[in-house]
Amino acid sequence: MKNTRIGLMALSAVVAGLFAFTTFQGGSIKGKITPVDGASQVWALSATDTLKAMINQGTFEIQNAKAGTYKVYIDAVEPYKDVIKEGVQVTDGSSADLGEIMLQK
Structure with missing residues (x-):
């Protein structure tokens, strides 16, 4: 009986350790803006997450996004108009x- 308890405790510790060290992989959202100097930053919003990235030479990548559906806002500079992309699907481990x-304009 004592060996069974010790075995169960050891098994519980191993299982708990497996879950404790599971890494968050997440996904990302990327794109290219034309003209390259037409926007400064981009935001991605979901029901539980708000993420931001800077636009560098017309390209952006929002990293560490949880799986789900996002609305992406491109913050344009004058004289350009902001852009909203709805229904962007993010899955873990992909872009x-x-x-x-x-x-x-």
Whole structure:
């Protein structure tokens, strides 16, 4: 009986350790802005998450996004208009590529 308890305790510790060291992989959202100097930053919003990334030479990548559906806001600079992309699907371990986003005046 004592050996059974010790065995169960050891098994519990191993299982707990497996869950404690599981890493968060997340996903990402990326895209390209045209013209390259037409926007400064991008935001991704979901029901439980708000993420931000800077736009560098017309490209961006929002990393560590939890799996789910996002609304992506591109914060344009004058004279360009902001852009909103709805229904962006993010899955763990992959990148949602929005492709080229053409800003309008």
